[in-house]
Amino acid sequence: MTDVLIEKYEALVDIRKYLIKKGQARYKGTVIKTKLDEANYIFEECTKILLLLDKGKDKKLVPAALDIFQNIKNIFEEINSLCIFPKNKSVKMEFDLKVACNLLPAMDGIEATTKRLIDSLEMYADMLDEKGKTLLVTFVLKSRLSENAKLRITGNYKSIEELIKDMRCHLLTKKSFMAIQTKLLHLQQGSTSIEEYGTEIERLFTELTLSQSEGNSDTAGILKPLNEKLAIKQFSEGLRSSKLSTIISARNYSSLKDAIQAAKEEDTTSQSLSASATATAAARN
Template sequence: MDTFDLKTALTLLPVMSDDETSVKQLVDNIQYYNSLLTKQECKNNLIKFILKSRLSRSAKLRLQDDYSNVEDLVSDMQKELLPRKSAAAIQSKLQKLRQNDMPIADYGKQITELFVDLTISQANGNTEYYNILKTVNEKQAIKQFSDGL
């Protein structure tokens, strides 16, 4: 895209609330829209639009007033607005989880969520580590699922 389109931005970028899901959704959509823009002027307009109209009040206090590029904005949003999760704590929780009287679908969902959180936490934002960690953690999650039944 050669221009920043306000209508597209309004549709694609939701107004953030302070919950983790809305922050993740906004970050993902920012990254997607940024990948479509080619001109730096358009990317600057995207940054201004996000800072002025898409962030919650508390997020505006925790982020800078201006950014030179979208990647820095996204990085700060991930660092400042998303809770940090300890890989050791997640792994411990994964190892202790048992089905007990929980429906199997709910048990599987919890195992999956812990697997995803563990992989993200261990990768620490480095996308190169995701594929390696995903394979290792997936095997651990499958084993834990069967052990916990």
């Protein structure tokens, strides 16, 4: 079920990207209503899935599901915030405290939160007038930064662009793509489950692409298919079962998610057939 949550998270990300890309034009026609209805339905489905997992027997899945659900909740809140912006395309927005509070997360020591703060800050700043940008700088410095972050950047900025630049430079960990690539190329399933192994491969694949692209979406778009092909190759070669490794490699998947799902299904089928054969042999004896 965690796979389903991830798929629904990606669907919400697509809705958010669509709304941002549409800009003020999203207020025309039924765009807002349609996308909000889609987001609400997805969020309700995710809530139901989380409740089912909580009531289920496999309690090991609950912590991972909660982490994914928190990301889903954050994206859902951003979508709702995007839908309350002014409709006038020709006029820049004034700073809105309610929108800022909903859209910009406060730093909590988790790098993913800091990254989301910077991305949301950059997006919101593009929609504000000059006075609004000045108020936004003050708002971020006073209420969104952790005490540690306040020590690492200056306390005064003339522009939102300077603040964003410093936040990227001083608050985000610079990860060596060579170190990430080396770790990816040496990763093996070992004693972990296929799902756990696949999740780690996906994480390293994502980190590698982000590290190499350095925040440039165009570069990331070029690197993603190349790194995904590398990740699929390593995933198949690192599987504990040589038979399963051969099967996944032979199918030449273009999607890492599909390769991981296929490996899980093949492993389940193999275990069922083995159990059935054992039961049949025992019955004959």
